[in-house]
Amino acid sequence: MNDSEIRDIVLSEIHKVAPDIDPADVSDDDHLQDDLELDSMDILSLVTALHERLGISIPEAEYPEIDTPAKAVRYLAGKITG
Amino acid sequence: MCTIGKTPEDCAVACWRPAELGKARSAHELGRELLTGLPGDAINIGFEAVDRHVEQGHGDQVALVWLSKTDERKAISYRELAEMSSRFANLLHTHGLTKGARVFVAMGRRPELYAAALGTLKAGMVFTPLFAAFGPEPIRTRMEIGDANVLVTTKSLYKRKIAAWRDEVPSLQLVLIVGDDAPEGCVALGPALEDASPDFQAVRTQPEDPALIHFTSGTTGKPKGAVHVHEAVLYHAMSGRDALELQPGVTYWCTADPGWVTGTTYGIISPLVNRVTMIIDEAEFNLDRWYGILQQERVAIWYSAPTAIRMMMRAGKEATEGFDFSALQFLASVGEPLNPEAVIWSHEVFGLPFHDNWWQTETGGIMIANTRAQDIKPGSMGKPMPGIQAGIVEKDNGGLRELGDGEIGELALRPGWPSMMRTYLHEQARYDKCFQDGWYLSGDLAMRDADGYFWFVGRADDLIKSSGHLIGPFEVESALIEHDSVAEAAAIGIPDETAGEVVKAYVTLNPGQTPSDALERDIRGLARKRLGAAVAPREIVFRETLPKTRSGKIMRRLLKARELGLPEGDISTLEVDEK
Structure with missing residues (x-):
C-alpha cells in the first residue's frame, strides 16, 4: 500500500467519524483537534476505525503520532512496512 | 465491595476532619471565615479571588502558570492578575457598560479568559462562560437567552461561529477579540487592555447581586441559565478547602474547561479565593503531556474527570512509568460517577485514590464528596459536605416522602446554601418546579447506605451525560430536524465505557427519502x-416511526430501555410503536 492509498483511507475514516469535514478541505498539516475540531471521543473512534480497516492498533501513548493527516500517513506506513 | 481506608496521617492533615467536628455549623459561617469582605456588608467574588491577596501582601505569589499549546510557560502573579483584570474592568466601563451587564466568553484556556472573568466580576457585571467547542447554535441560543451585552472570543471562533448572526442578537454591544487585531465591528483586546488603567476598585456588590450565569440543559425546551450571586463565593471558598484540600500556596490543577461550571467554580474562583497556584493547560488531553505536567509542575492537588481517568486506564500502568508523581497529595474527580475500578486503579498507580464528588450547575458547588479524612467506598460519591443536608425522596400522594437507607429515590438537598442558584433566567416557573416540601430536587436517582454514603443510580429524566457534560435531547433533536430529509428525531444516551454515555439518535425521514450511509453522514x-x-x-439510525404517546410525545425512555435490553416499564400511554 503506498502513501497516497493510506492517505485516502485516513481521510475517508476522518470523514466517517466527522462527516462535517469535507476531505477536499483538509490539509495534510491540519491538527485533528485544533484545526478540524475532533474531540477526544472522535479520536478514539478514528483509532478504532483505522484498526478495523488496516489491522493496525495504535496505543494510547502514540496518539500524538497521528494528530495530523501527514503524521498519520507516516506512522501507519511505518507500521505496514515494519 | 472493598473500602480504601485512610491513614491517621491523612486524617491529621485533612482540611476537613469530620471526626473532630463539634457543633454543626452552617456553610455561611464556614465560608465567611475564609473571606475578607468589603465595607457595607458588600462582597465581590473578583475582589476575594485576587485583589485582597495583593492588599494582604501576597502580590508576588504565582496565581497562574499557563502552559501554551506550543509549550510556552508563563507564570502570572496575583499582582499581575489583579492588574490584568482591573484593565478589563476599566475597558468595560470605557465602553459604557455598567453594573449588571452580561459578559460572555467563548475561547480556549488562555490568560485573557481569566482576566476577563475576574474583571467582569470586579466590575459588578455578570460572567457567563461558553464552551468554545460548541457549534454556532448552542452559542447563539445561550447568548440570546442570556441577553449578552459583551462577547470575548478569538478571531477564528468569531469568523467560524459568530460573525454570520452577530447582528441578530439585539443586546450585543461589544465583541472583544483576543490578540492585536480584530475583524470589522469588533475591538482588539490586546491594545485595548494596554490602553486601560491597571487600577480599579472592585464594585461593592451586595451578597444577592448576580455574578454568574451558567447554562445547563433541560429535557424539553431551551437551555436554562442558572443565576448565581456574589454570596456564592462563601461556598466556593469553603468547598474548595474542605472537599479539594485547597490551601494557600499549594499547586493545583483543575483539568476542566472553564466553559463548564466546574472549570469556572473550581478552575477559576475557588482556587484563587483559596490563594493556590493554578496550572492552566491550553492543550487538550494528551497522556504524556498530562503526566509530564504533573511531574514538572509538581502538582499537589489534581481535580479531573472520569473520561480522562478512563483514558489513562486504557493506556495502562506502563504509560506512567518513568514519571515522578511524588508531589501529588490529593486527587479528586467530578462530572459523572467514577467507576470503582478507576478509583482502585488510581490508588495502585499514583499511590492515591481519586475522590469522586457530586454536584450540579444549579448547586454552584460540591455538595457530596469523598474527602481526605474519610474512608472511600469506591463507586460512591461520598457524604454530604459540612452545612449540607442531603436526603433521598420519593413523590407520594402529591407530596414528598423521605426514604430510608438502601432505598432508591431522587437525590434532594435542603435549600439555603450560599452557592445555590437563585433562579433560571426568565424562567421562574421552571425554577419553582425544582423545589417541593422544603427540598431541592436534583433530578438524579441515588441511594444512601447505612454508613451515610451516597450512591448514584441514574438520571430521573432523559438528560444525557457524556464526558461529564449534560446534554439536553431536545437541543440535539432540534438540530437534527433542521435537515431537509428528517421528519422526526429522538436522542438518547447509550452507555460508553470511556465517556459514560454517548448520544445516539433515531430519526424518521420525510416522504421520498431513503435511508443510506451517505444520508446518515450528511445528517450527522x-x-x-x-x-x-x-x-x-x-x-444515527433510521426508523419508519418512533414510539409515541397518545399526546404525540416521543417516548425516549422506551427507546433507551430497548437499546439496553431492559424491561419496557409502563407502556399504557403508547399509541404508535417504533418500526
Missing part, C-alpha cells in the same frame, strides 16, 4: 456543524 455532519462534536450524536 449537519448536527456536528450546528452543535459541535461534544453535543452532536455519534450514531
